[in-house]
Amino acid sequence: MKFFTYNRLYPFMLILLFTSLFNIAGCSLGPATTASDDMKLRVAIDSLSAPFLPDLVALDKGYFQAQGLTVYPTPFQLEPTSPQMAEAIHSGAVEVAVGGLLTEAFLVSQIDADVKVIGQLQVAFPNDITVSNHFLQQTGLSESSPLEAKVKALVGKKIGVISTTGQTGGFVSYLFRLFGLNASKDATLVAVGNNVSAAVAALKTGRVDALSFYKPVGESVETQGLGRIFISPLRGDVPQMQGQLNSVFYAKASLIRSKPNTIKALVRALAMALAFIQKYPDQAIKILQKYTHIDDKTAAAAAQDLRTSYATTPIVNEQGYNVTAAFDIEAGLLSAVPPFKAIVDTDTASQAMQGFVPVV
Template sequence: MYWQQQRLLTRCSFSLPTLILVLILFATSACGGTSSPPSPSGHSQDNMRLKVAVDSLSAPFLPDLVALDKGYFQVQGLTVYPTPFQLEPTSPQMAEAIHSGAIDVAVGGLLTEAFLVSQVDPDVKVLGQLQVAFPNDITVSNKFLQQTGLSESSSLEAKVKALVGKKIGVISSTGQTGAFVSYLFHLFGLDVNKAATLVAVGNNVSAAVAALKTGRVDALSFYKPVGEAIETQGLGRIFISPLRGDVPQMQGQLNSVFYAKASLIRAKPNTFKALVRAMAMALAFIQKYPDQAIRILQKYTHIDDKTATAAAQHLRASYASTPIVNEQGYNVTANFALQTGAVKKIPPFSTLVDTQTAAQALQGFTPPI
C-alpha cells in the first residue's frame, strides 16, 4: 500500500521527449502573449484558500502530513483542499497543474522537479524547504554481502565498485532512484549504463522485497523505509545511505520543497505567509516529537511498527528546522542534478527561490508547539 502511494521517484523522469511535449503544451497555452489563466481558487482575492497537491503520501512530505493531521493549516486561518491531498504522480502533470492554475501550490515536490518546471515556466518560485537530506538507500541481499565480503562499514569506493556487473532494482531508471546509482558510479569514474543493469521492479514495497528475495536483483535503490523493511525481514542490509553519512558529497542535500507561481504569491501574500507558518509548525513538531511524527507517517503510508521504528532515527534528522531555504543545500542538489544529467541548466538561487515571503512570514513568529 505504502509504495503504491509512493510515486516520488517518477517525479524526476523528465526525459527529453517528455520535456519537449511539456514545452509545446506551455507554448500553446501562452499563445498571443497572454498570461496564464486565473486559478479556480481566485488570484484576485487574498482569501486564505489554496488548492494543493503533493508528489506522494510518503516520507519526504511528512511535514505536509503533520500539518494536516495536527490542524496547523486551520490554526493559521488557512484552508487547503482537497484533503488528504491531491496527488500529481509525474513531473509533467505537476508542471501542467501549476502552470495552468489547476492547483495553486505544490506543497510537496522535489527541488530537482522545481529546476525542471522553472525551465518551462519561469514564474515558478520555491517558497520553502521540507526535507534537507537525500532519503534514498542502496540495500543489498545477504547473498551479495557473503559473496563480496563487504559490510555497511566498508569504504564507499569498495561498495560502489562491488555493484559493478550487478542487477540493481529501481523504481525508474530515469527517476531519482536510477539517478542515485548513476551519481555513485560517476563519483568513481564509472558509467552506470555500461557497468551495471538497472531493473525497474515497481513502486511498492512488496515488489521490491520480492525482487531481492528471489534473486531477480542483487541490490535495490529505493527510498526509506524500504531498506528498513528488508532488514527487519532478515533479507539483507542497508549498504549505502546518505542519511547515515555514507556519501559525504551529498550531505545537506535539499530534497523536498513547496513552490507556486510568483504571480499568485504576489496576489495572495497573507495566504502564502500563513502556509509558511503552518509548515514551520509542522517542522517544529517533527523535531520535538519525532515518535509521534512517525506515527502520523504510518497513518498515511501504512508501514508496520517495526519498520517505522527502524526508520525514525535517520528520518528525523532529514527534516529542516525552518522552512527558509538553505542556499548551500540548494547548491548540493544542483550539483547532484547536473552530474546525473537530470537537468542541463540550474537557475541561480536568487532567481528560483523566494526568500522574502518566508522571512516576512516568520518575523517574530515562534511555532507554538
C-alpha cells in the first residue's frame, strides 16, 4: 500500500511545475491583485461531515454575518481531496480552508511554506472500526474486549474505507502497527465510497467484514441492527490517540497579513459555532443531519460522542497537535511533520478572542 505522502501529491506537484514554467515563459495573465481587508472570504471545506460541523453551524445560525463577515460561495465549495484543496489554496482560488484536516495542512505546507493553521475545530479522532454481527459471532469478541485482541481479529478481514491512502485507511494501519502487524499484508482494505449509505451497504451485503469510517457510520450500523462499533478512539479505546487534533482551518500567511480583521472575524464566528455545539448539542446534530441526511435515531446516538469531540476554543492546542503528528508518522501518512510554531499562527486567534465571549 502506498500512502498519500507519495502518490496523492504527485498531481498537485505537477500542476505547480507547469504553472511555474508557464509563468517563466511570460505567459501568465499578470500579477494577482493585492487582497484588501474587505470582510469577504472565498472558502471551501473537505466534506459535509462531522469534522466540519462548526462550519455548518456558523453558516446555518448566521454567525459569519453576525461578525460582519461574508463567506462565499454558499453552500460551501467542496474540495474532497488533499491535492485539490492544496492547489486551490496555493493558487488563491480558495482563500481559507474553513474545514480541513490537520494532516492535510501538513501536506499542503510541504508544497507551500506560506500556509498557516489559524484555528482548531475538532479535537478528537471521529473514526470508528465497526464490525458486522457475523464478525462478532465468528470471533466471540465484543466492544469491551482488549484492544490487542480486537485488532488481531481483523487480520485476514476485508475492511471498508473511504480511501486506502487517506485517514480511514491510515487508522487501520496505525492500529495494526501498534501490535507489529502490517495492514497492507495482513488485511484487505476496500474503498467503498465516502458517504454513510455506501459504507453501511457494503457491510450489510457482506462486501466487507468491518468498516473504518467517520461518525455517524457506526451509529447507523448499530441502529439498523447490522453490527457494533468495535474500536472507538472517542470512547477511549485507543489511549495513545486521546486529545488528537483532527479538523482545523488554515490559509496563507500572506492572506492573514493582508486581511487581519477579516480573519479575526472568522475566528470569532467559528468560536460562536463551537459554543453553540457545547450548549445545544441536540440542535447542532440536527444541523449535521440536514447536510448528511442521517435518520433521527442515528443522529441521537451520535450526538453525545460528537459533542465531546469539538474544541471549546479555536486557539490551537499544541498537545493535540503533537498527538496528531505522532499518529501521522506511525500510520505512515507522513515521514516528518513541521514544528508547531512553524505552521501554526496562534497570535491571530489569540488576538481575535481577547475580550470576546461567544454569546449564543
